[in-house]
Amino acid sequence: MSLASLPSPLHATAPGASSRTVELCDVLTKAVRAAPSTEPAHRTADRVARGLAGFLDHRDLLAPAHLAPDPQRYRQHVLHVDPEGRFSLVALIWLPGQATPVHDHTTWCVVGTYRGTEEETSYRFTRHADGSSALEPVATTVNPPGTVTYLTPPGDIHLVRNGGDDLAVSLHVYGTDVRRHGSSIRRRYDLPV
Ligand SMILES: [Fe+2]
Numbered sequence: 001m002s003l004a005s006l007p008s009p010l011h012a013t014a015p016g017a018s019s020r021t022v023e024l025c026d027v028l029t030k031a032v033r034a035a036p037s038t039e040p041a042h043r044t045a046d047r048v049a050r051g052l053a054g055f056l057d058h059r060d061l062l063a064p065a066h067l068a069p070d071p072q073r074y075r076q077h078v079l080h081v082d083p084e085g086r087f088s089l090v091a092l093i094w095l096p097g098q099a100t101p102v103h104d105h106t107t108w109c110v111v112g113t114y115r116g117t118e119e120e121t122s123y124r125f126t127r128h129a130d131g132s133s134a135l136e137p138v139a140t141t142v143n144p145p146g147t148v149t150y151l152t153p154p155g156d157i158h159l160v161r162n163g164g165d166d167l168a169v170s171l172h173v174y175g176t177d178v179r180r181h182g183s184s185i186r187r188r189y190d191l192p193v
Pocket of ligand 1: 160
């Protein structure tokens, strides 16, 4: 294969991304591509988390356009999709009170808080023998700027919200191509299951 035919690691970065975002994409690309195909998801996620952690104190990480909120709901800015579809980097922008539905994922997910306070509540889903089901909150964690967490399915049912009074911004790395698949969400638990 010639060098000209190799996909650039920056090939699918969003137009207008800051040079620091481009630098982060390069670090994430190396972290994901270092994974053998048989590597357990938590090992890949842990390596990606360590790569992301080094960028969360950079004030120039996101271009102003990628910090814009939506008054109606939390907003997603897709910053990068790996040309081989192995991961996506998304900035989530939250106004106070904005939250996701209760949901889980099809793939590993690494989350770093960049600004404000992100609050995560995890849930346990139980289906009973009579066909009824229950969704119970298990724990809530408060993640200030600089916090990096990750989850690996199954058992990753959660809800994320802006837990503070100011704008919150978090960086999410998903182990899938969110442009191709729409999102990494497997199921929303506010819908019939
Ligand atoms: Fe999630």
